[in-house]
Amino acid sequence: MNESRKGDQPGEACYTFYTGATRRAAAARVPSGERTLGRDGFVLRSLPGGLIIRGRNDLGTVFGVYELLERAFDVRWFMPGEAGEHVPRRSRVRIGQHRLVFKPAFRVRWVGKGEWSLRQRMNAYVTADGRSVGIPWKWHFHTFRILMPPERYFADHPDYYALVNGKRELTASQTHGNQLCTSHPGVIRELSRNLIAALDAEPETEIVTLSPNDGGGFCECARCRALDEPGRDWFARYSRRLAIFNNEVATRVARRHPNVLIKVGAYAMYARPPADPAWRPAPNLFFQLCHLYFCHNHALAGDGCRAGVTYDPDRARFLPNQTFRELVRQWRKRSPHLFIYEYYAIGGMARAGLPWPLLHTLLADIPWYRDEGVEGFYTQLDDTLWHRLGLNYYLAAKLCWNPDLDPQALLDDTFRKGYGRAAAPMRACILAMERAMEQWNRCVSYGLFGESGEAFGYFLTQVLTPAVLARMERHLARAEHLVAGDAARAARVALTRRMLDETRRNLAARRAAPPPPPPPPEVEHF
Numbered sequence: 001m002n003e004s005r006k007g008d009q010p011g012e013a014c015y016t017f018y019t020g021a022t023r024r025a026a027a028a029r030v031p032s033g034e035r036t037l038g039r040d041g042f043v044l045r046s047l048p049g050g051l052i053i054r055g056r057n058d059l060g061t062v063f064g065v066y067e068l069l070e071r072a073f074d075v076r077w078f079m080p081g082e083a084g085e086h087v088p089r090r091s092r093v094r095i096g097q098h099r100l101v102f103k104p105a106f107r108v109r110w111v112g113k114g115e116w117s118l119r120q121r122m123n124a125y126v127t128a129d130g131r132s133v134g135i136p137w138k139w140h141f142h143t144f145r146i147l148m149p150p151e152r153y154f155a156d157h158p159d160y161y162a163l164v165n166g167k168r169e170l171t172a173s174q175t176h177g178n179q180l181c182t183s184h185p186g187v188i189r190e191l192s193r194n195l196i197a198a199l200d201a202e203p204e205t206e207i208v209t210l211s212p213n214d215g216g217g218f219c220e221c222a223r224c225r226a227l228d229e230p231g232r233d234w235f236a237r238y239s240r241r242l243a244i245f246n247n248e249v250a251t252r253v254a255r256r257h258p259n260v261l262i263k264v265g266a267y268a269m270y271a272r273p274p275a276d277p278a279w280r281p282a283p284n285l286f287f288q289l290c291h292l293y294f295c296h297n298h299a300l301a302g303d304g305c306r307a308g309v310t311y312d313p314d315r316a317r318f319l320p321n322q323t324f325r326e327l328v329r330q331w332r333k334r335s336p337h338l339f340i341y342e343y344y345a346i347g348g349m350a351r352a353g354l355p356w357p358l359l360h361t362l363l364a365d366i367p368w369y370r371d372e373g374v375e376g377f378y379t380q381l382d383d384t385l386w387h388r389l390g391l392n393y394y395l396a397a398k399l400c401w402n403p404d405l406d407p408q409a410l411l412d413d414t415f416r417k418g419y420g421r422a423a424a425p426m427r428a429c430i431l432a433m434e435r436a437m438e439q440w441n442r443c444v445s446y447g448l449f450g451e452s453g454e455a456f457g458y459f460l461t462q463v464l465t466p467a468v469l470a471r472m473e474r475h476l477a478r479a480e481h482l483v484a485g486d487a488a489r490a491a492r493v494a495l496t497r498r499m500l501d502e503t504r505r506n507l508a509a510r511r512a513a514p515p516p517p518p519p520p521p522e523v524e525h526f
């Protein structure tokens, strides 16, 4: 890349940044291999009068620059846009001495998208000047519809599609149902061919996604059913048939595109790995395990979920986090390629117009995922809800990049830099909500409540009581007073004001309505 200098005027000191694969980096023998730096890590190394910033690739070098901006210049990007930027003004800066070799803990990091995510050193769906610069990637999650379009195949081959209640029929849905008959040799052949063609067209692709459409409607034909494991629970109903199908496709794709990882879901009715001890996943499969239908309110490493105390054990579509923990380990034992799908934004809460206070779990869970050898991390993120969920997003991104950060120090840093003089009351305001969730102590899950906004709103009426809201209001009013005259911080505090006012209004409406009935146990909740 290049060298940039400061100090062309006589008498000024000269300091040089050697960014990228410079001669100076080569001469200093800084490591640049994948084994040391991962996919996109970097080295920072001070020299007399300068600093080498050498990434494993250009993206890694950019990450090295952002890391330096954070470490040496105290820059932060709390959210996209100017309101999120914290750039201290100083007449003198001290860069300090650096000798850092940084290999990102998660190879695949996906929190948000665009430039903000790039600055958080994520590497999926990141952009620079509108140009995609992250992992070349195809498709998000549910892809049967894309890979086997019904309008192309159904007329001649209804047998390619799922047999449900004795019929092979399509609905108009673009996202749910219309599943494939995954044991059909023609489906395996055509889908593999289409997947290979997509990769031929974009050969730089590193990850491609293969997963059933959302919702139920899986094939009930005798051949598909014969692949299932009888007697297993809802979370394993289709695990083995899909595991076999995934292997069939992955093996075919590997012959032509051996370096592409095929991301497949481990979700809902196929969240568990097959019990079949003979099953070995193809080495090019990347399993994305979804933390849905488990608990969001207790940390994964703890034993907070307790049958009969914090959840109703009769719900067939809920399992406690102790079981999720086992699933992580079971998948991890079978494959080095495990990718987590988290829900630090979730539809039920968005529909209720309410916050989703998960800092008390996510600060512990992301480092735990790293400790378990997880390779990729993703969380859902709703871009319209930064005022409610911004701290979930920001802190998830920070830990996804560096799970070695101390969570308490990270919180301190976030409140201090983000809110300045209002740090203490803002912290008290936000943590009042977190404490209320912890003290309420019930498990929270689609598997217990269903996914409606009514159900989510109802549970939050029990958590965010009028007393908790009054406490938050007191702290927030104090924060507003303290940031008067500090435009950037006042803008951030105003976002929390918007969140609290919305919360109060939406909870009042919810309190006035009758409690929603619990979801019937046998309805599909997706």
Ligand SMILES: [Zn+2]
Pocket (backbone or CB within 6 Å): 162, 163, 180, 181, 182, 183, 184, 219, 220, 221, 222, 223, 224, 225
């Ligand atoms: Zn079938």
Ligand SMILES: [Zn+2]
Pocket (backbone or CB within 6 Å): 295, 296, 297, 298, 304, 305, 306, 310, 320, 321, 442, 443, 444
């Ligand atoms: Zn729980």
